[in-house]
Amino acid sequence: MSTLSERQKLVLALVIRDYIDTAQPVGSNHLVEHYNLDISSATVRNELVTLTEKGYLRQPHTSAGRVPTEDGYRYFVRQLMGHTELPDNTKRTIAHQFYQVGHDVDRWMRLAASVLAHQSQAAALVTAPRAEQLRFKHLELISTHGRQVLMVLVLGGGEVRQQMLALAEPVSQERLSAAAIQLNANFQGMDLGSIATYSGQMDALEQDIIKLITEDLHHPGDILGGEVYRDGISQVLAEPEFAEVDVARKALRILEERSLLEDLLSRTVLTASVGGVQVLIGGEGTWEELRDCSMVLARYGAPGLVTGTVGVLGPIRMAYGRSISTVRFVAGLLSDLVVDLHAE
Amino acid sequence: MSTLSERQKLVLALVIRDYIDTAQPVGSNHLVEHYNLDISSATVRNELVTLTEKGYLRQPHTSAGRVPTEDGYRYFVRQLMGHTELPDNTKRTIAHQFYQVGHDVDRWMRLAASVLAHQSQAAALVTAPRAEQLRFKHLELISTHGRQVLMVLVLGGGEVRQQMLALAEPVSQERLSAAAIQLNANFQGMDLGSIATYSGQMDALEQDIIKLITEDLHHPGDILGGEVYRDGISQVLAEPEFAEVDVARKALRILEERSLLEDLLSRTVLTASVGGVQVLIGGEGTWEELRDCSMVLARYGAPGLVTGTVGVLGPIRMAYGRSISTVRFVAGLLSDLVVDLHAE
DNA sequence: ATTAGCACTCTCGCATTGAGAGTGCTAAAA
DNA sequence: TTTTAGCACTCTCAATGCGAGAGTGCTAAT
Structure with missing residues (x-):
């Protein structure tokens, strides 16, 4: 039923590769001419018929060539494509660029999006690394004016969170510094979750701070760290499938709307292991918004410690x-870089 | 020559308003019927001829209605439109949303982009506020592992910059804290520019830190603070002028490429006063990329202290x-919010 | 199992045509 | 002098028809 002969696999692979390149339906004559097949076009036609019956190909109209179906692409990705790697010198060039920008996470993200967009010729998406385990590292309290206090909290991995805090009454910088010293001593290296249940002696100021830390800075469900980085959007619109504006708009909505992205990522890449690459082809029946798109997604980082997501979006013919x-x-x-940053 | 009779102004305004609404060329009959003009269509036609001769209108082809030229839009914006304000209750609703999200600059920016996109029905662009005068406020040095040190620098206005620093040899946290205390005492409230020329006694560690601060964190020419926030991109593609993908792609490149944005903003809105709104219609002869677009831009913040840019981008028929x-x-x-954050 | 031959179907590009919209002009009216 | 009715004119747009070309599926022969 679903097993294909070697020749059928070859024909299917050729059709899909050719269509990915040219965006034109592929005919039997074209195949034998361009790929030196030593079988006739009639034989190819017979194979095309069975591949069409099995649901891997279809015809846009009675007398055009064949075009892959979504199932065809899935079969191709899983069974026919084999394992691909970027060329070594490309890898070296990219790695070099990353090491050149130093330890600046923001620029890593921008560079990652740029590299993804250029190498894959699709629209790129990168979410900032997000610590899954928030380890208290250092707290700083700075009086600004009146009752306003700026709280700066440094977490394991060098992630910095800041928040304004309005106290009930003005407090001197000396008093704030003393509180910070005490909190730093008490909570050094602790998980933010366990700070909430800390039961030691505290006065009102320190309890306020603890409340702020655990309530406002600790969102375990929030998957898109702070920022989402995108690149290659205008480039991917050059693909012929986006000539239809409605298709392009639906694709852009996925990249633009945080709620859509959040839903999408939480239900796909979050359930996968780090290192595994997920391929979503044509919405997979679940995602109306990406009915006409495919995405390739992966998590990076160290599970349980710090993770983020990278991916690309393009037409199904990707x-x-x-x-x-x-x-x-x-x-x-990015895993290497981020894990390195977190190790200490 | 360039003075128009009151009736000509009326006709021009009606044509432009109608065209902005419908995206359809406007004819003489349509005008008299829909706007209760007590003149005949022949009279309107005569006025249309003179408005066309003066360069404010044009005909897509011999027998279509009239369409505004770029000069027509410019005249409309400067002379005919009058001063417009958002309705008071809309203003209140928006302001309320801002005050609800507290003192989180990141969320202010996202909200600003969202409000701009929804209210103006165009694509929105917001750059993060950038301190023009970088005032040293507080420095923290945190040993991570080995010779790696995380430096956290808090600036006036609560802006936080962080940077990894690799020392020549490992230094204890106590030594780092002592250095931080000394630097904090010396530089409290100073401008980052004048720190570079500080000539007091310093040992090697402290001089390294100073070098890092002044070299890596002080980019006066960098106009797009860190982040650029966008919204409404997929929405604006629904405008009929973006049905042509090439037009849409050129527009998106402006929003996407930092170098283009940087060039654009540095040569327009930076030369304007805060509070003034700049309108760029159809590239103004200078900007090839936005030949088919218009932008409305404004600076926010306090000049000389902290500023950023907000704006929208849409088709010329905006x-x-x-x-x-x-x-x-x-x-x-945003000016109120940001200036408030900086005052102390 | 493979292939040559062939009729068949469908798209695409091109030219033609007619309806409709809106104009500009002219001459008459205000 | 300004306004207007009347009208011929021009141009677009949608519909139609037609021929070429591409690719198929089927059949019969190898």
Whole structure:
């Protein structure tokens, strides 16, 4: 039933590769001419018929060539494509760029999005690394004016959170510094979750601070760290499937709306292991918004410690080999960088 | 020559308003029927001829209605539109939303972009507030592992910059804290520029820190603070002028590429006063990328202290009244919020 | 199992046509 | 002098028809 002969696999792979390149339906004559097949076009036609019956190909109209179906792409990605890797010198060039920008997470993210967009020729998406385990590292309280206090909290991995705090009454900088020293001593290295249940002696000021830390800075469900980085959006619109504006708009909504992204990521890549690359082809029946798009996604970082997401979005007729190898490589690179930053 | 009779102004305004609403060329019959003009269509035609000769209108083809030229829009914005304001209850609703999110700059920016996009029905653009005068407020040095040190620098206005620093040899946290205390005492409230020329006694560690502060954290020419916030991109693609993908792609490139944005903003809105709203119609002969777009831009903040940019981008056939009043209002609101944050 | 041959179907590009919209002009009216 | 009715004119747009070309599926022969 679902097993294909070797020749059928070959024909299917050729059709899909050709269509990914040209965006034109592929006919039997075209195949034998361009790929030196030593079988006739009639034989190819017979194979095309069975591949069509099995649901891997379809015809836009009675007499056009064949076009892959979504199932066809899925079969291609899983069974036919094989494992692809970026060329070594490309890898080195990219890695070099990352090490050149130093330890600046913001620029890592921008660079990752840029590399993904250029290498995969699709729209890139990168979310900032997010510590899953929030380890208290250092607290600073700075009086600004009146009752306003700026709280700066440094977490494990160098993540910095800041928050304004309005106290009930003005407090001197000396008093704030003393509180910070005490809190730093008490909570050094602790998980933010366990700070909430801390039961030691505290006066009102310190309890206020603790409340602020645990309530406002601790959102375990919030998957898109702070920022979402995008690149290559205008580039991907050049693909012919986005000539229809409605298709383009639906695709852009996915990248633009945080709520959509959050839903999408929480139900896909979050359930996968780090290192694994997920491929969503044509919405997979679940995602109305990306009915006409495919995405290649991966988590990076260290599970349980700090993670983020990288991915690309393009038309269903996407160069999956390029995209998958690029996403896998960039995710690995970011994992190294981010884990390195967190190790101490 | 360039003076128009009152009736000509009326006709021009009606044509432009109608065209902005419908995106359809406007004919003489349509005008008299829909706007209760007590002159005949032949008279309107005569006025249309003179408005066309003066360069404010044009005909897509011999026998279509009239469409505004870029000069027509400019005349409309400057002379005919009058001063527009958002309705008071809309203003209150928006202001309320801002005060609800507390003192979180990141969320202010996201909200500003969202409000701009929804109110103006165009694509919104907001740059984070950037301190023009970088005042040293508080420095924290935290040993992470080995020779790696995380430096956290708090500036006036609560802006936090962080940077990793690799020392020549490992230094204890006690030594780092002592250095931080000394630097804090010396530089409290000083401008980052004048720290570079500080000539007091310093040992090697402290001089390293100073070098890092002044070299890596002080980029006076960098106009797009850190982040650029966008919203309403997929929404604005629904405008009929973006049905042509090439037009849409050129527009998106402006929003996407930092270098283009930087060039654009540095040569327009930076030369204007805060509070003034700038309107760029159809590239103004200078900007190839936005030949088919218009932008409404404004600076917010306090000049010399902290500023940022807000704006919208849409087709040349843009609802200028809505856009200008929205941009003006949001800029004012952000100015209040940001200046408030900086005052102390 | 493969292939040559062939009729068939469907799209695409091109030219033609007619309806409709809106104009500009002219001459008459105010 | 300004306004207006009347009208011929021009141009777009949608619909139609037609021929070429591409690619198929089927059949019969290898």
